[in-house]
Amino acid sequence: MKPHWETWAKEAKTEFPKANSALLPLLHRIQGEEGYLSSDTIADVAHLLDLAVPYVESVVSFYSLFYQRPTGRRIIHVCTGLSCALGGSDELMHRLEAKLGIQEGQTTPDGEYTLLEAECLAACDKAPVAQVNLRYRESVDLEAADELLKGEVES
Amino acid sequence: MSQARRYLLRNQDIPDIDRIEVYEANQGYQALRQALGQNDPAALVDMVKASGLRGRGGAGFPTGVKWSFLPDDGRPRYLVVNSDEAEPGTFKDRELIEHNPHQLIEGMIISSYATRAREAYIYCRGEFRRGAEQLRRAVEEAYRRGYLGDNILDSGFSLDIKVYRGAGAYICGEESALLESLEGKRGNPRLKPPFPAVAGLYGMPTVVNNVETICNLPPLVLNGAAWYRTMGTEKSPGLKIMSVSGPVNRPGNYEIPLATPLRVLIDEYAGGMREQRGIKAVIPGGSSVPVLTADQLDTPLDYESVLAAGSMLGSGGCIVIDEHTCMVGVSARLLKFYREESCGKCTPCREGTYWMTDVLNRIEVGEGKPGDLELIADMADNIGGKVFCPLGDAALGVVVSAMQHFAEEFEVHIKEHACPMGARLYYDTVNY
Numbered sequence: 196m197k198p199h200w201e202t203w204a205k206e207a208k209t210e211f212p213k214a215n216s217a218l219l220p221l222l223h224r225i226q227g228e229e230g231y232l233s234s235d236t237i238a239d240v241a242h243l244l245d246l247a248v249p250y251v252e253s254v255v256s257f258y259s260l261f262y263q264r265p266t267g268r269r270i271i272h273v274c275t276g277l278s279c280a281l282g283g284s285d286e287l288m289h290r291l292e293a294k295l296g297i298q299e300g301q302t303t304p305d306g307e308y309t310l311l312e313a314e315c316l317a318a319c320d321k322a323p324v325a326q327v328n329l330r331y332r333e334s335v336d337l338e339a340a341d342e343l344l345k346g347e348v349e350s
Numbered sequence: 351m352s353q354a355r356r357y358l359l360r361n362q363d364i365p366d367i368d369r370i371e372v373y374e375a376n377q378g379y380q381a382l383r384q385a386l387g388q389n390d391p392a393a394l395v396d397m398v399k400a401s402g403l404r405g406r407g408g409a410g411f412p413t414g415v416k417w418s419f420l421p422d423d424g425r426p427r428y429l430v431v432n433s434d435e436a437e438p439g440t441f442k443d444r445e446l447i448e449h450n451p452h453q454l455i456e457g458m459i460i461s462s463y464a465t466r467a468r469e470a471y472i473y474c475r476g477e478f479r480r481g482a483e484q485l486r487r488a489v490e491e492a493y494r495r496g497y498l499g500d501n502i503l504d505s506g507f508s509l510d511i512k513v514y515r516g517a518g519a520y521i522c523g524e525e526s527a528l529l530e531s532l533e534g535k536r537g538n539p540r541l542k543p544p545f546p547a548v549a550g551l552y553g554m555p556t557v558v559n560n561v562e563t564i565c566n567l568p569p570l571v572l573n574g575a576a577w578y579r580t581m582g583t584e585k586s587p588g589l590k591i592m593s594v595s596g597p598v599n600r601p602g603n604y605e606i607p608l609a610t611p612l613r614v615l616i617d618e619y620a621g622g623m624r625e626q627r628g629i630k631a632v633i634p635g636g637s638s639v640p641v642l643t644a645d646q647l648d649t650p651l652d653y654e655s656v657l658a659a660g661s662m663l664g665s666g667g668c669i670v671i672d673e674h675t676c677m678v679g680v681s682a683r684l685l686k687f688y689r690e691e692s693c694g695k696c697t698p699c700r701e702g703t704y705w706m707t708d709v710l711n712r713i714e715v716g717e718g719k720p721g722d723l724e725l726i727a728d729m730a731d732n733i734g735g736k737v738f739c740p741l742g743d744a745a746l747g748v749v750v751s752a753m754q755h756f757a758e759e760f761e762v763h764i765k766e767h768a769c770p771m772g773a774r775l776y777y778d779t780v781n782y
């Protein structure tokens with residue numbers, strides 16, 4: 196437990212005082228700092244919001260953007276929805292798998308990249324679409340695939 | 351083609367309209383002043399009813415009618431805007447919140463005034479990082495200018511708006527699952543009735559509306575219900591944003607008067623097919639609706655006509671499929687989506703989408719067995735109408751219609767033990 200999480204929990208409860216509404220905002224904020232939500236972190240959050248640990252665990256496990264395993268510094272989501280598939284998303288995914296030497300769902304051993312599949316990212320006109328740390332990269336053809344892996348990123 | 355004047359997608363004409371000064375310089379918050387000045391919330395509800403505006407989230411329910419379902423019992427009321435847009439093929443709400451957030455906020459203030467809500471929420475899809483940033487910034491600006499908070503523009507009306515981020519779950523677009531999520535729970539749908547109008551957020555009367563629906567309010571207040579009815583049809587009046595994707599020359603969002611023919615949307619707005627490819631099928635309203643075929647391109651895009659043609663206008667996510675694309679592959683890809691996004695609460699949806707994806711994938715790669723098509727039909731029968739929420743039924747729209755219209759294509763896969771089009775769309779990951 197980090198000391199400032201208590202402040203964050205208070206802020207979340209002030210903004211969203213009813214039911215358990217403070218939970219998702221607090222999880223987002225802490226995951227933003229930690230990269231993922233370990234079982235210790237989940238227990239801390241439960242304690243901070245006065246919730247049962249299994250309850251918080253069940254909420255975390257429901258949502259695909261809450262990670263329960265360590266993630267890389269760059270989380271790459273490749274959309275494999277229908278419109279992106281028509282635009283070549285599968286080739287993009289396979290190219291990235293080959294380049295990174297990992298499979299979809301995995302993180303490179305140096306902790307730099309996590310490669311994940313996304314469902315439709317609501318940018319189908321720019322297929323194939325990817326996100327790096329939830330920032331859009333549009334019309335990512337195979338040449339542009341290498342660019343995805345470079346450049347500065349915000350956490 | 352020359353584009354008629356835009357009302358909802360003005361961001362395509364006015365650079366930087368996401369900035370409050372630019373928004374204000376272009377009639378921004380004028381509709382709010384007018385609405386508050388008239389000091390008659392009930393008249394606003396009547397105006398929305400008279401306009402015939404229907405919900406743009408998918409179901410097309412008349413907005414003014416929905417608002418009038420709120421019980422008048424003195425309990426606090428909420429407005430919740432659904433910005434969870436995740437229906438494959440649909441990308442209009444993201445453009446609206448990223449590029450013109452003040453339009454939504456102005457629409458929300460007017461809608462809250464009309465429905466007498468004092469607190470409003472925007473449930474923003476977790477993946478929309480920039481969208482949430484834009485909304486938060488715009489909300490702050492609106493507070494600073496006195497459009498939000500206590501005693502807005504000296505009208506005596508007060509409103510707070512809060513932006514809430516989802517965390518990755520298509521089912522949270524379904525309104526009752528959205529409310530669960532907004533209460534800090536897993537996004538499992540609730541049993542209806544009671545509907546949100548009676549018992550919604552925190553058990554209180556709640557209006558849930560789509561982003562595009564609410565974005566209609568500023569132009570509607572400024573131009574009036576009669577203006578809205580000069581477009582579209584008697585039952586489907588007004589403007590709709592269609593998201594066009596697939597192998598067209600200009601994929602993107604287009605604002606059309608309802609009842610514009612599908613062919614005009616594809617050929618004129620979206621610039622026709624790339625390399626003049628032929629069209630095999632069109633999914634006109636997001637991944638949850640049945641396909642239309644090439645001989646149905648003259649269908650007018652209004653709720654009734656698309657329904658009569660065997661599909662639905664839905665969310666307006668129009669995916670164009672060309673003649674070189676395999677319908678088994680299309681069906682398998684969409685079933686995989688529903689398999690991944692099934693919330694798991696009820697068995698026919700959770701297990702059915704899993705098995706249907708499996709069988710469709712094996713047909714696509716040439717390992718289909720005689721009887722597989724009957725098996726799919728049987729599984730569809732066991733899902734359709736037997737599930738807890740509309741997601742299960744939505745999963746069937748494309749596959750059932752594709753098997754109907756393109757039966758031979760499915761059969762050939764099984765007979766020849768191969769996809770005649772090279773199974774280009776085959777892709778699966780096992781992460782369940």
Ligand SMILES: Cc1cc2nc3c(=O)[nH]c(=O)nc-3n(C[C@H](O)[C@H](O)[C@H](O)COP(=O)(O)O)c2cc1C
Pocket residue numbers: 404405406407408409410411413432433434435436437520521522523524525526558559560561563564739740741744
């Ligand atoms: C599985 C599922 C997903 C949905 N996703 C959305 C969505 O992303 N955005 C939306 O506005 N409505 C979505 N809806 C429809 C909502 O339940 C609800 O009808 C809508 O938000 C009401 O707003 P409207 O009347 O303005 O259309 C979805 C429905 C279902 C069953």
Ligand code: SF4
Pocket residue numbers: 521539691692693694695696697699700737738739740741742743
């Ligand atoms: S139909 Fe599917 S998404 Fe809806 S409640 Fe059942 S399992 Fe969940």
Ligand code: FES
Pocket residue numbers: 274275276277278279280314315316317318319320322324438439440
């Ligand atoms: S299918 Fe990839 S963004 Fe919609």
